[in-house]
Amino acid sequence: MERGRFRWPAETSASTMTVSRRELRWLLDGLSLEQRKAHPSVPDALIIATAKTYNLALVSRDRDMHFVEKELNMIFIKV
Incomplete structure (x- = not known):
């Protein structure tokens, strides 16, 4: 994010993509959407x-x- 960009998935055929709140936090934290185990969900x-x-x-x-x-x-x- 500090570099002015997000780690957006390279392989996507859709022109738009819906992300969850959790995935948005990943992007804002500079993480990739493809690393599904970055933040484990806690009930x-x-x-x-x-x-x-x-x-x-x-x-x-x-x-x-x-x-x-x-x-x-x-x-x-x-x-």
Whole structure:
């Protein structure tokens, strides 16, 4: 990204390509879309359970996570 370009897949027959939010983050981090194991997916439930177990606050940009504060009585910080 610092060089002013993305690592776009070389082999694509489509004139347009749809990327997920995760793939967009890869591009913004300077990673290739072809390295599927770059950032392993972690289920939200595992993150919430770990935070609950160790009495940690959750920090998220996702407004849908606000239920954690009310229903699970956990500290939730929206950024």
